[in-house]
Amino acid sequence: MIIKKLSGTFSLKQFVIYDMRSLNHYSYLTIDIKALKDTESDILEAVIAFNKMFSSRVIFYIEDVKNNQELIVKLIEEGIYNIVTSEEVETLKNEILKATSDLGMNKREIKAKLVNNEGTAGCSVPEYSFVNKNTKIAITGVECKVGTTTMAINLANYLASIGATVCYVEANDHGHLMQLPKRYERMTVNTDSLTYYGVKYLTLNAECHEDFDFIVYDMGVVDTKIINAIRSKCELAVLCATAKPYEIDAYERTIHLFDSDTINTIFSFISEPEKVKLQNKYDQVYFSEYAPDLFDGEKNQTIWESLLIPYVIKI
Template identity: 30%
Template sequence: MLLYLSSSGKSELLDFLEVENEQKSDLLVKKLVGRFSLKQFVVKDMRNYHNYKWFMVDIACIEDTLEDFIIAVQSFQMMFNSRIIVVLSGTSDNRHIEKLLELKVTDIITATSGEELKDEIRECLSKDGMQRYKQLVQPEKHEIIKPIDNKPDEIEIPKYKWKAQNVKIAIAGADRRNGVTVTAFNFANWLIARGATACYVEMNMNRDLHYLIERYTYEKVGEHYPIGDVDCFLINEVDKEYNFIIYDCGVLKEMTSTFKNADKRLVCGSLLPYEEKNYSKLLKLCGNLTVNKMGLCVPKEFQEDCKTTFGEELLIAEASHDLFSDNVNEHIYQPIIEEYILMDKKG
């Protein structure tokens, strides 16, 4: 299947393929004609077409600047497996080609009419794709930064047997920089270190996971990227079984189905006096849902007042600046998943 974002002037570009393949069912073309922001389309709409084999974009229908267009293409490459084909016919700006080749996008159509245009389209849809630009793309060796093991002392961590299958844990914050992402990663690492299987799913618009992938790994396995010991998903397309699925919901301003339907919920907040208002709003948004409350690095002089305001069940998290920490804030994680631990430990 082929998804085609087209301007009105090039909406008939692929009609000849439908004639050539009318006896076949392996090439179905879905056209979307109009003006598009590719950045928004990739983030909001493309997941509806994630199973399409080809994604063709007519540059004439794109509203983004060149910089935003390239960012959108890069995001697409991280999130989806479809082959992206860019139609530059009628464009004289060579910067598009240069930037696309930097991303190793080589299926680029530049012909404007006739059989040459059809031949380029056919070649881009062939098994090996467009060949003319591939020799210009030099393989790069990226230096992947490995997680640093900076534990001062080896601490014996117990291994448990688990009675959990795809238990959904949703983590949300009252504001940006409330520790949601580091908490989600720490929780996943904490579980894995104790014998469970766990993955991380980004369910917010911050796209912090893009930067983590660029920093720690370029390898994609199925639908996920392994960062340290944690399988990370850019979209909610988990392709295997886990004991636990950790959802990073980011800042929760409106109730989402992911958070509402989770088996366990953890809400994070930095509870200095001027920050309590937004945390209260988040708890009010949760209504009658059962949530675990966490305060991030609350100074001792404020902790008693915070527990008076938000309840004695409010747990104070220690600061963690290490995504890969597997032994921090156990007093928060253990009670949340206690019911899924079989009493006899491994070994």
């Protein structure tokens, strides 16, 4: 790893505008908050501009958490989770290693630091433990365009947000995964995997020897082969569907192929009156909120919490 160290005091805003272009081949930009002479609003403006222009990962070193709570909360809102805070050398080393790892730090970790430092920013960070390693979750769809990939990625990001190690596997032939870095420049691209906000993304044929708390399989459109794979290999299965009059027949044909106690259904784009009808007619159904952001782990949080009760323990 090539390291370039700049000493002294700086204006982060001016640095981003005038100097960063010559350094954008570096993977990380690490900033000691004490070296900045910017106001808080200038720092946030610089971070927003940086995220729009560059793909390097930003890491902040903020030793005085208590007096920088408000700034930290605003950095979290801008997607900056790699915030190193320790004053102890050994702990500091571990935090730096985590911040520069493939997955980096997650939102839950930095919020926990606020709480542990008696922050008053309104952060409540429950602790979770996970029943098993490598719990396999299958997400499949009745047809194309029913939200299967969105639900799978949303779920993976929710799991990462509560501190789980999680892997998303594109277990279909759509080829969507390797298109993502074209749109999301801050993704870390490896030979056959991607990492982004604490989730590792793999193609089905990628080699990976790591253990995860959860593995989320995006299986595409359901068929007999997928149903058999779910029965033999997966602890939890979710079927994505819609319920327009010309769509519900496909759902009914599919749902009867599953064992009634092994499949949960997430319906998308359902009106309130239709929700009541579907709940009365079918078992284990959920209704998703509109989630235009692929990486929004919070939008359907109540669904994920319910589905994961057997696998996640809130401490």
